[in-house]
Amino acid sequence: MKIVTLVKHVPDATADRTFTADNTTDRAGVDGLLSELDEYAVEEALKVGDAGTDVEIIALTMGPGGAEAAVKKALQMGADSAVHVVDDSLHGSDALATAQVLAAAVTKIGDVDLVLTGMASTDGGMSVVPAMIAEYLGLAHVGFVGELTVSDTAVTARRDDDAASETIEAALPAVVSVTDQINEPRYPSFKGIMAAKKKPVETWTLADLGVDSGAVGLDAALCVVREVTKRPERSAGSVVTDEGDGGTKLAEFLAAQKLI
Amino acid sequence: MTTPLELLSVEHLLSEEERDLRDAVAHFVDDRVRPSVADWYEDGLSSSAVRELALEAGKLGLLGMHLTGYGCAGTNAVSYGLACMELEAGDSGVRSLVSVQGSLAMFAIWKFGSEEQKQQWLPGMAAGELIGCFGLTEPDFGSNPAGMRTCARRDGDDWVLDGTKMWITNGSVADVAVVWARCADDGAVRGFLVPAGTPGFTAPKIGKKLSLRASVTSELVLEGVRLPSSAVLPEVSSLRGPLSCLNEARFGIVFGALGAARDCLAAALSYVQTREVFDKPLASFQLTQAKLADMALELQKGYLLALHLGRLKDDGTLTPQQVSLGKLNNVREALAIARECRTILGANGITLEYPVLRHANNLESVLTYEGTSEVHQLVIGQALTGQSAFS
Ligand SMILES: Cc1cc2nc3c(=O)[nH]c(=O)nc-3n(C[C@H](O)[C@H](O)[C@H](O)COP(=O)(O)OP(=O)(O)OC[C@H]3O[C@@H](n4cnc5c(N)ncnc54)[C@H](O)[C@@H]3O)c2cc1C
Numbered sequence: 240m241k242i243v244t245l246v247k248h249v250p251d252a253t254a255d256r257t258f259t260a261d262n263t264t265d266r267a268g269v270d271g272l273l274s275e276l277d278e279y280a281v282e283e284a285l286k287v288g289d290a291g292t293d294v295e296i297i298a299l300t301m302g303p304g305g306a307e308a309a310v311k312k313a314l315q316m317g318a319d320s321a322v323h324v325v326d327d328s329l330h331g332s333d334a335l336a337t338a339q340v341l342a343a344a345v346t347k348i349g350d351v352d353l354v355l356t357g358m359a360s361t362d363g364g365m366s367v368v369p370a371m372i373a374e375y376l377g378l379a380h381v382g383f384v385g386e387l388t389v390s391d392t393a394v395t396a397r398r399d400d401d402a403a404s405e406t407i408e409a410a411l412p413a414v415v416s417v418t419d420q421i422n423e424p425r426y427p428s429f430k431g432i433m434a435a436k437k438k439p440v441e442t443w444t445l446a447d448l449g450v451d452s453g454a455v456g457l458d459a460a461l462c463v464v465r466e467v468t469k470r471p472e473r474s475a476g477s478v479v480t481d482e483g484d485g486g487t488k489l490a491e492f493l494a495a496q497k498l499i
Numbered sequence: 500m501t502t503p504l505e506l507l508s509v510e511h512l513l514s515e516e517e518r519d520l521r522d523a524v525a526h527f528v529d530d531r532v533r534p535s536v537a538d539w540y541e542d543g544l545s546s547s548a549v550r551e552l553a554l555e556a557g558k559l560g561l562l563g564m565h566l567t568g569y570g571c572a573g574t575n576a577v578s579y580g581l582a583c584m585e586l587e588a589g590d591s592g593v594r595s596l597v598s599v600q601g602s603l604a605m606f607a608i609w610k611f612g613s614e615e616q617k618q619q620w621l622p623g624m625a626a627g628e629l630i631g632c633f634g635l636t637e638p639d640f641g642s643n644p645a646g647m648r649t650c651a652r653r654d655g656d657d658w659v660l661d662g663t664k665m666w667i668t669n670g671s672v673a674d675v676a677v678v679w680a681r682c683a684d685d686g687a688v689r690g691f692l693v694p695a696g697t698p699g700f701t702a703p704k705i706g707k708k709l710s711l712r713a714s715v716t717s718e719l720v721l722e723g724v725r726l727p728s729s730a731v732l733p734e735v736s737s738l739r740g741p742l743s744c745l746n747e748a749r750f751g752i753v754f755g756a757l758g759a760a761r762d763c764l765a766a767a768l769s770y771v772q773t774r775e776v777f778d779k780p781l782a783s784f785q786l787t788q789a790k791l792a793d794m795a796l797e798l799q800k801g802y803l804l805a806l807h808l809g810r811l812k813d814d815g816t817l818t819p820q821q822v823s824l825g826k827l828n829n830v831r832e833a834l835a836i837a838r839e840c841r842t843i844l845g846a847n848g849i850t851l852e853y854p855v856l857r858h859a860n861n862l863e864s865v866l867t868y869e870g871t872s873e874v875h876q877l878v879i880g881q882a883l884t885g886q887s888a889f890s
Binding site for chain 2 (some may be wrong): 247315430433
């Protein structure tokens with residue numbers, strides 16, 4: 240079974256976030272890493288292999304130079320090989336263009352049974368790319384999966400929301416995004432770290448994928464960031480002192496904020 | 500602001516793989532050691548906690564990481580050193596667990612054992628499912644192991660061991676003890692693999708320790724312990740056996756001790772920013788800065804020394820005298836740094852809320868085991884003068 244996991248290279252969320260003049264994320268000087276939410280997708284793919292299925296796992300990323308760091312972590316965890324789509328004209332691409340490029344890469348990889356993704360990237364956090372890729376590929380999409388069983392021909396997926404859980408079955412090939420509840424991603428072992436160096440990483444350009452460079456990038460983006468403002472500094476909270484009426488005061492506070 | 504080790508821009512002296520392996524250990528320590536270490540220290544590390552920790556360490560690949568085959572990761576020596584440094588930034592006791600398992604017990608079997616012995620023990624030890632200990636020191640013979648009284652006598656095809664070993668890390672937890680004994684018939688020193696539970700063999704825990712409390716230390720008592728001939732390590736019959744194992748572990752300590760020092764210095768650096776004395780941050784006083792500068796300097800010198808020795812080891816040219824130099828300097832300086840940091844933290848420094856006194860107390864053991872400072876001075880003195888001053 241051939242599984243593609245989508246991995247994104249994101250700026251370290253613990254570092255200060257800044258933007259360049261064209262309102263895109265400033266990646267210079269900030270350490271990048273594998274978007275944490277994608278680790279769940281990699282882990283889920285590895286678990287399919289652990290359960291006895293013969294799997295080939297390919298980590299796919301699109302991003303500027305440096306994005307190899309994201310695939311490196313996936314390879315260290317146990318993915319077999321990686322593809323890095325890099326092209327200057329991709330700068331500033333929106334979700335739609337990203338999905339188009341990644342879908343083209345999945346097609347080029349060929350004979351893919353399952354595409355596994357995280358539920359969102361930890362930087363953009365839009366969660367739309369998996370569904371868009373499925374649309375481009377004409378495949379079924381199951382999003383926000385909390386439990387996954389993969390057979391030779393189908394996936395069975397449980398999705399949880401506050402009120403109810405539903406179980407959905409989709410025929411393979413399919414695109415599945417998983418939540419951070421689905422598993423606990425393994426930490427790479429020494430053997431994994433050392434083996435990763437020897438695993439193949441291919442670099443593809445838009446030309447390799449047959450995607451028109453005019454259809455992607457900042458100029459083609461349908462979704463435009465007009466302005467970026469910093470979140471205001473947190474103001475000091477109010478302290479409720481309990482003088483026997485703490486409960487009432489808390490309730491009044493919450494009511495005043497229209498929280499209850 | 501910069502960190503003590505960034506001052507000299509030493510990061511590029513490491514390969515990407517060395518950095519990745521180091522970071523994996525740092526993550527392990529943050530995850531599995533730091534949250535519990537104060538409790539382990541206060542209560543004494545329990546045997547079940549040792550087992551759990553060994554399994555976690557085995558999963559990562561820490562145990563016997565620099566050995567090849569038999570489930571070992573097969574990293575280079577520098578990576579092993581860096582791992583020790585990260586572990587000891589957590590606690591010297593945790594580093595000791597890994598040192599004893601990998602560099603003493605596993606190394607002895609890997610280097611001097613038969614193929615059957617390696618197959619029987621090493622994969623389980625690498626995975627952390629089996630724990631080993633290393634018994635050389637005796638109640639009356641520490642720095643001078645040649646005087647050992649533990650004796651092995653032939654009885655038909657069997658061996659019978661009698662004697663006592665002292666201060667043995669992991670002794671009470673171990674599934675197998677590597678015990679060094681003098682053989683009655685030819686006077687040679689040989690290593691024996693003594694499985695836990697062998698009749699006549701007990702390993703009582705040593706209590707009331709004020710140092711290395713997050714580590715199990717034990718006595719090994721051997722009373723007429725009968726072992727088959729397959730229990731002896733076939734490939735060595737002199738003190739060279741145990742001493743070459745110690746040289747491996749000692750190399751790890753050259754890096755390890757710096758980890759404890761770095762952790763102390765990090766605690767002190769953060770403390771001086773927030774602690775105000777005489778209406779100003781402690782960091783703004785010249786006396787404080789002089790202390791910090793001197794400590795950062797020693798830390799970096801020690802790190803460069805350790806890295807240099809690591810590169811020599813990977814080239815296969817490292818000598819025991821050079822390891823002595825590294826151990827003498829780095830443990831001595833680490834202990835000085837830990838104590839100095841303790842002064843900076845004032846009364847807070849004596850608690851387990853902060854790591855400084857815990858590290859300082861641990862380093863007292865590290866100063867003594869794997870060859871005391873004095874013994875290393877004598878090794879270096881002999882190298883310089885050609886004269887042995889041991890006796
Ligand atoms: C926590 C802990 C864990 C340990 N784990 C192990 C283990 O797993 N396995 C093991 O085999 N051992 C272990 N040891 C023992 C350790 O290796 C010995 O304590 C060490 O070798 C010193 O021996 P000693 O304590 O008998 O001191 P001694 O040898 O009695 O030394 C006492 C003092 O005399 C000095 N001295 C000795 N000889 C000379 C000389 N010729 N000239 C000048 N000064 C000298 C020493 O430097 C020291 O200051 C451990 C010790 C500790 C504290």
